[in-house]
Each structure stands twice: as C-alpha cells, then as structure tokens.
Amino acid sequence: MKIITLGNTGIQTAELGFGAMYLPRVSFKKAEHIIKRALELGITYFDTAAAYQDSEEKLGSALASAPVSVVIASRSMAYKMGVDAFRQEFEQSLRRLRRERIDFYGFHAVNQPPDLANVLAGPLDFLREQQEQGKVRHIAITGHNPVTLREALQRGAFAMAMFPFNVIEQEPLHGLFDTAREKGVATSIMKPLAGGVLEHKALALRFFFSFCAGVITPGMASVEEVEKNVHIFEERRQLTASEQQQLEEEAAALGKEFCRRCSYCMPCEQGIMIPFVHMIHMKCWGKPMDDEVAYTLQLGKRMLPALEQCTACGKCVEKCPYNIPTPQRVRELVGLLKSASDSPHFP
Ligand code: SF4
Ligand code: SF4
Structure with a gap:
C-alpha cells in the first residue's frame, strides 16, 4: 500500500487506516482476529474515540503486543462539559488503550463556533500539558463543518484534522485541504463511504485515488472487509470516467439530506432510535x-x-x-x- 507522511509530524503510515467505530458490534476475540489481520496486511493507523462504546478497549487489547510503529488516534467530546470532564475521559482513554502515550488525541465533533470556544477555554491547554509530559504526541481536532475547522487550523494549534470527505461531501476541497496543507496539518478522512450509505463501496474508496486526501479510515468490523479494502488500496486504480459518473449518479440520488448514522443526535428522551x-x-x-x-x-x-x-x-x-x-x-x-x-x- 502507498505510504504517506502525516503533515509535519513526520509520522508515516499506510494510506488506508482502520476505523474502529464498528468494533463494538463484535466480540473481543473477533476484534482481535480482525486487527491481527489488518496488521498482517500492512495497516498501521488505527482510529477510535472515547464515544465509541468499548472500541478503545478492544483496540487496546488487540494492539497490546503490536509493534511500536502502530499509530493510534483517539478523541473525546467531554471538552463540551469542561476541562475536568475532558481530563477524566483522556485518562480513561489511556487506560482503555493500554498506552503510556497516545499518538494523536483530540477534540471530537467540533462542529460549531461554541464547540471551538469550549476547546479553547481550557481543554486545549490541558492537552498541551499532557503533550509536554509525553502522554500525547500530537493534538488533533475533528468535525463536520469545514468553516469551523478552517478557523481552528488557522490558530496553528493542531497537528491533525479529521473530517468527512467523500463523493457526496466534497466541501473540504474548497479551502479546508488548502489550509491544512499551508499549516502542515495532517488530514484524516472519516465517513469515506458516507456513513455506509453508498452501495458501490469499491468505487467510493477508489474515489480517493484522484486526491492526496491523507489517511482514509473506513469503519471495518470483519476480516473480509479488511481484506477487500486492502486489496483496493493495493491496486490503487483510479476511477474511469464511466465509474465516476456511476458514483456521482448514486450521490445525486441520495442528495445531501441523508443520515450518516453517526448517532450524535442520540439519545432521544422518547427512546427513539x-x-x-x-x-x-x-x-x-x-x-x-x-x-x-x-x-x-x-x-x-x-x-x-x-x-x-x-x-x-x-x-x-x-x-x-x-x-x-x-x-x-x-x-x-x-x-x-x-x-x-x-x-x-x-x-
Ligand atoms: S440524524 Fe443523527 S445519526 Fe443521522 S446524521 Fe444526524 S446526528 Fe447523525
Ligand atoms: S422526541 Fe422527536 S424531535 Fe425530540 S429528540 Fe426525539 S425524535 Fe427528535
């Protein structure tokens, strides 16, 4: 697989990363099996979050004896509740991931200006202290709103930005990627399959081979998915004109107003899933x-x-x-x- 360098961090990784948000769907044993296969096939970047139920624990358990070259990224939304809540969740992430140090730790779902204000009101300084103490290598930020993320990156405080980018959501091409490049910020792509709604999954992944988008992290929850995705990234075939058209037609049929299954809207007080x-x-x-x-x-x-x-x-x-x-x-x-x-x- 193609090896990329993550912004100015100097960290190198395979272009295909492992999105661990679906690990809660499988047992610890199965998660270990899937991650072992991912490592065998050359995946070295693993993305999780404190909010993904037991994903951090499963990743921590499966990667306990993995080589040091493995890169782990995690993040917390607890900054929205203040620095103490964020500290507790950060310490929990270290324990669950069984790490003395996390490669990328950051702020999850920084979507609107008040979210960014919460980050800057103490949690960012807290993470900088952890960085000085060697518990975090680099500080990251994730979000769905390119305008808020650009504003955050202009501040020069973040080494990595993670955001959705796919055939339906191409807004990051209008400035966010440029700002990241100017600032030497690594980019990590969430929802490469638009939250799983794109049916032509292979085409949706091959869409990325026309860009230098960073590390692409589709969620995976089976050995078969890992093997299929690695195969696509090893072949690295760009879309033909007719395949591009097929993908764009599927995107047009979905429109913009479709659910990405991220669950940020949950829980509903009436128990509606x-x-x-x-x-x-x-x-x-x-x-x-x-x-x-x-x-x-x-x-x-x-x-x-x-x-x-x-x-x-x-x-x-x-x-x-x-x-x-x-x-x-x-x-x-x-x-x-x-x-x-x-x-x-x-x-
Ligand atoms: S409706 Fe809920 S699950 Fe769907 S995209 Fe919005 S926040 Fe995510
Ligand atoms: S009660 Fe209805 S409107 Fe309110 S959060 Fe639940 S689904 Fe949304």
Whole structure:
C-alpha cells in the first residue's frame, strides 16, 4: 500500500487506516482476529474515540503486543462539559488503550463556533500539558463543518484534522485541504463511504485515488472487509470516467439530506432510535410496496409505539451536524407504518 507522511509530524503510515467505530458490534476475540489481520496486511493507523462504546478497549487489547510503529488516534467530546470532564475521559482513554502515550488525541465533533470556544477555554491547554509530559504526541481536532475547522487550523494549534470527505461531501476541497496543507496539518478522512450509505463501496474508496486526501479510515468490523479494502488500496486504480459518473449518479440520488448514522443526535428522551428511523425511511419512503419494502417496514414496526411519542422537541436537529429533519421523518414513518398494515405484502 502507498505510504504517506502525516503533515509535519513526520509520522508515516499506510494510506488506508482502520476505523474502529464498528468494533463494538463484535466480540473481543473477533476484534482481535480482525486487527491481527489488518496488521498482517500492512495497516498501521488505527482510529477510535472515547464515544465509541468499548472500541478503545478492544483496540487496546488487540494492539497490546503490536509493534511500536502502530499509530493510534483517539478523541473525546467531554471538552463540551469542561476541562475536568475532558481530563477524566483522556485518562480513561489511556487506560482503555493500554498506552503510556497516545499518538494523536483530540477534540471530537467540533462542529460549531461554541464547540471551538469550549476547546479553547481550557481543554486545549490541558492537552498541551499532557503533550509536554509525553502522554500525547500530537493534538488533533475533528468535525463536520469545514468553516469551523478552517478557523481552528488557522490558530496553528493542531497537528491533525479529521473530517468527512467523500463523493457526496466534497466541501473540504474548497479551502479546508488548502489550509491544512499551508499549516502542515495532517488530514484524516472519516465517513469515506458516507456513513455506509453508498452501495458501490469499491468505487467510493477508489474515489480517493484522484486526491492526496491523507489517511482514509473506513469503519471495518470483519476480516473480509479488511481484506477487500486492502486489496483496493493495493491496486490503487483510479476511477474511469464511466465509474465516476456511476458514483456521482448514486450521490445525486441520495442528495445531501441523508443520515450518516453517526448517532450524535442520540439519545432521544422518547427512546427513539433515530439512525434506525432514517435507515428505514430511506429504504421505504416514496418506494412502491414490494416484499423488500414490506420486510423493512416489519423491522420498523416494533418502533411504532416509541415513534408515536415524538414530541417534535427538535433537540435531535440541534445536535445533528447535517440538520437532518428528524421530526418530519418520524411523522412520515409513523404514517407509512400505519398505512402499510393494510397492504397485502404485510403479513
Ligand atoms: S424531535 Fe422527536 S425524535 Fe427528535 S429528540 Fe425530540 S422526541 Fe426525539
Ligand atoms: S440524524 Fe444526524 S446526528 Fe443523527 S445519526 Fe443521522 S446524521 Fe447523525
């Protein structure tokens, strides 16, 4: 695989990184097996976050005897609750990852100006102290809003920026990549498959071979996924014109208002599983009723009592970096689930 250098840090890694956000879906034993295979195939960069349930623990356990050349990145959202909360979560990350030092540690979901203000109000100084003490090699920042991230990078305080970039979300091409390059900031790409909604996964990954985007970290939760992704990055075939068109057509059909399944909007006080709502809505809304749509609606039927409790409070919209209109989609799904009960496809 192609080896890249991460900004001005001098750290080198394979272009394909391992996104560990889906490790909570598998057992410790399986996680160990997957990560061992990733290491064998040349993956050296592992990205996780304190918010990803037991992902840090699984990574820490699986990488306990890995070579020192392995690079680990993690981050915390606790800066939104002040420096003490952030300190506690940082110390927890060290314990869970079983490391004396984390290569990149940073601020998770710095999306809006108030988030950046929270980072600058103490947590950034705290991480600088940890850096002086040797517990963090480099300070990172992640977010979904290129404008906020550019403003953060202009301050020169961050060695790495992580953000979504894919065939649907190409906004970082309009300034954010340039600012990162000017400042010598490494870039790490989250959601290369747009949160898993792009069906042509191989094409979606090959999209990156026309750019120098940094380390690409698709979430992986099986040996098969690791092997397939490594194969794509070893071949490193750029998209042909017709493949590019195929991918762009898929992106156009999805539009911008689709859920990336990041769960930042959770929890909902009414117990609504919001990413699941969007998954079912996307597969069923506006589609003719057939066996597949009926099957998907069946899966959603058990959510109906909770969906009917939606108060349209709008808290989920405030927390969503993409302003997805969840209350509207909940309403639509309630109507769909009720009317589907009359369909002959519905058992
Ligand atoms: S608007 Fe509905 S789905 Fe969103 S947080 Fe409020 S109750 Fe939950
Ligand atoms: S509605 Fe928004 S915040 Fe919630 S999972 Fe989807 S993209 Fe993420």
